[in-house]
Amino acid sequence: MDIKALGSKDWGANVAEIATAEPTRRDFLFIATGAVGAVGVAAVAWPFINQMNPDAQTIAAGAPVEVDLSPIAEGQIVKLFWRGKLIFVRHRTKKEIEEAEKVDVASLPDPQPDSARVKDGHAQWLVVYGNCTHLGCVPLGNQGAYDGWLCPCHGSVFDTSGRIRQGPAPTNLPIPPYAFLNDSKIRIG
Amino acid sequence: MSGHSTYVPKSPVMKWFESRLPLFGLIHSSFVAYPTPRNLNYLWTFGGILSFMLVAQIVTGIVLVMHYTPHATMAFSSVEHIMRDVNYGWLLRYLHANGASMFFIAVYIHMFRGMYYGSYKAPREVLWILGVIIFLLMMATAFMGYVLPWGQMSFWGATVITNLFSALPIVGEPIVTWLWGGYSVDNPTLNRFFSLHYLLPFMIAGVVALHVWALHVVGQNNPTGVDIKNPAKDAVPFTPYATVKDAFGLVCFLVVFAWFVFYVPNYLGHADNYTEANPAVTPAHIVPEWYFLPFYAILRAIPNKLMGVIAMFSSIAVLVFLPWLDTSKVRSAVYRPLFKQFFWVFVAVCVGLGYLGAMPPEGGYVIAARVLTAYYFIHFLVILPLLGLFETPRPVPASIADAVLAKHGGGAAAAVAMGAASAPSKK
Known part of the structure; x- marks a missing residue:
């Protein structure tokens, strides 16, 4: 290639010239260097981005917790x-x-029967996440049109199954992963 | 602009320095010899006031960091430590907290002034967009700063605002977890907000430098919206005229600032933020700081979560396109009889949205917020483009000098002056 052309400011004309000719070894090196450089930048950027994700300590704090249900009186949250x-029991x-x-399930904004939100044979126990699915505030218990x-x-407004009935929240209060160990004890996580 | 430097270094040392780095020449041409329209009113002092507030916030912030502890278990008590134990800590914290409010008062006046006098129109589009970027950075900085005392409002404000991103489909939840560094707002969130709250003001300072640079390339707008044609007649040197006027405006502004700091330091805050953060209980009525209320009202006006978030961000993004949405060739509202009325309606709508943002989201408040939100967008997307086509502007003066002399000279004298002043421009 013409060295003078490379030195000139008119890179556009230069590129057009290359496009019409057979790819040269220089073209290959140019693209390969650029590709390796881009991979390198991405590889270095990733640790700086990923450091903001939950760290090992935070994840470890997610070990399952056991909850004794026997002291929780009927009607209590x-x-x-x-x-x-936050979790409501x-x-x-x-x-x-x-x-x-x-409730007529089809009429709900986020249709889900009550049976899908509790464990079989434990309909008296509702376990849901305690942050509103709108913007994360803590809803107040035993209030609103559906108690x-x-x-x-x-x-x-959420009903006694934690399902959204009115207002801006898009979905029902989600159910955390949990299981009954026996009739009066659950393990969350 | 004919603002090239007339600076001539006198001493041999200064000559030696200036030939290696023409720093004093740059300062001289930018802030001493720089030609300033002779008809600027006090609304033009807010650029200087904002520069002062940025420096004030950085200085008070840096010294507060010397006593603050960014940890979820200690942040709240370290702020009380600043208030009770640190020498003049109460003053420094009240200056910083009220300084944020003063910063926003000044920036809103500055922005409305730009809208009224058409300061965003060609050739000042880039200048205006840089201003919108500064405004966005200010909002991010103020939001993260408010989280640092780790009171109830801090915690729940952070929860609500970061949850806005959960409205995004698919990527929403991972983004929120990434922002939090956990599964809820907690210590990692506080730490990163502290880091970014310290960083962003310096980014603002960088964009302010670009903003001032862009201003000095295209020149200041002025109440007539007419460009400087003859610097000898239309302009005065920045120093002493603008510097002294800016200084006086700043002192008046600082009187108001001081009144807040010394007499009602908590008036603009929320009592709930003097309760330590509790992730199990949300305060009965959570509202953001006053300067976010209009945008908060727009968010709540839309019943759909995702659409509410989009509307809120669009209400700021639309400002970027303002230079092209306003189709009128005339800059200043002084010569636009219809625009002038719509401008004040728009101001009233913004204030109204601010009021509704502070009210509970129920009944008539929601309906009113929807009406005003609709008007907010109609102003930018319908009224401004159409006004430029249908409005008949009043005659614009031939030059700044003409406008000034017509206003302050007597009738006949003004007519003569106008004839004399406008004659050269016809050649």
Whole structure:
């Protein structure tokens, strides 16, 4: 290639010239160097981005926790933390269970039957994450039109199954992973 | 602009230095000899006031960091330590906290002034967009700074605002976890906000340098919106005229600032933030700081989570396109009778949104917020483009000198002066 052309400021003309000719060894080296350089930049950038993800200590704090249900009276809502996230354990009354079960599922914004939100044979125990699915505030228990929860921030209303009924929250309160160890003990996580 | 330096170094040392780095020549041409329109009013002092506030926030912030502990278990008590134990700590913290509010008061006046006098129009588009970038950086800085005392409002403000990103489909949840460094707002979140809160003001300072540079390339706008045609008649040197006027404006502004700091230091804050952060309880009524309220009202006005977030960010993004949305060739509202009215309606709408942002999201407040949100966007996307086509502007003066003399001379004298002044421009 013409060295003078390379030295000139008119790179566009130079590139056009190369495009019409057979690829040269120089073209190959140019692209290969650029590609390796881009991979290198990405490889160095990744640690700087990934350092912000949950660290080993935070993840380790996600070890399962066992909860003794026996002291929780009927009608009571207990708050606890797992992985730094708030969880509600609600001991539902017969009336609250009935209200949750008799709803026409198709009419719900996020359709889900009550049976899908509790464990078989443990319908009196509702275990849900305690942060509103709108913007993360903590809803207040036993309030709102459905006696479930009412979020004080932006007015989302949840029923006694933790399902969204009114307001800006897009989904039901999610269910954390948990299992019954026996009738009065659950393990979350 | 004919602002090239007339600076001549006198001493041999200065000559030696200037020939190697023409720093004093640059300062002289930018802040001494720089031609300033002779008709600038006090609204033009807010650029200088904002520069002062940025420096004030950085200085008070740096000394506060000498006593603050960025840890979830200690941050709240370290702020109380600053308030009670540190020498003049109460003063430094109140200066910094109220300084943020003063910074936003000044920037909103500065922005509305730019809108009223059409300061965003060609050739000042880049200048305006740099200003929007500074505004965004200011909002990010203020938000993260408010989290640092780790009170209830800090914690729940951080939770609500970071959760905005969870509205994004698919990538939303991983992004929020990444922002938090965990599964909820916690110590890692506080640490990174502290780091970024320290960094962003210096990024603002960098963009401010570009903003001032762009300003000095295209020159200042002025109340007539007419460019400087004859520097000898239309302009005065920056020093002493603008420097003294800016200094006086700044002193008046500082009187207001001092009144807040010394008499009502907590008036603009929330009592809830004097309660330590508690992830199990949300305060009954959470609201952001006053300067975010209009945008918060827009967020809450939309019943859909994702659309609410998009509307809120769009309300700021639309400012970037303002230079092209306003189709009128006339810059200043002084000569635009219809725009002038719509401008004040827009100001009222912004204030109204601010009021609604502080009210609970129920009943009539939600309906009002929807109406005002719709108007906010209609102003930019419908009214401004159409006004430029249908409005008949009043005659614009031939030069700044004409406008000044017509205003301050007597009737006949002004007519003569106008004829005399406008004659050369016809040649």
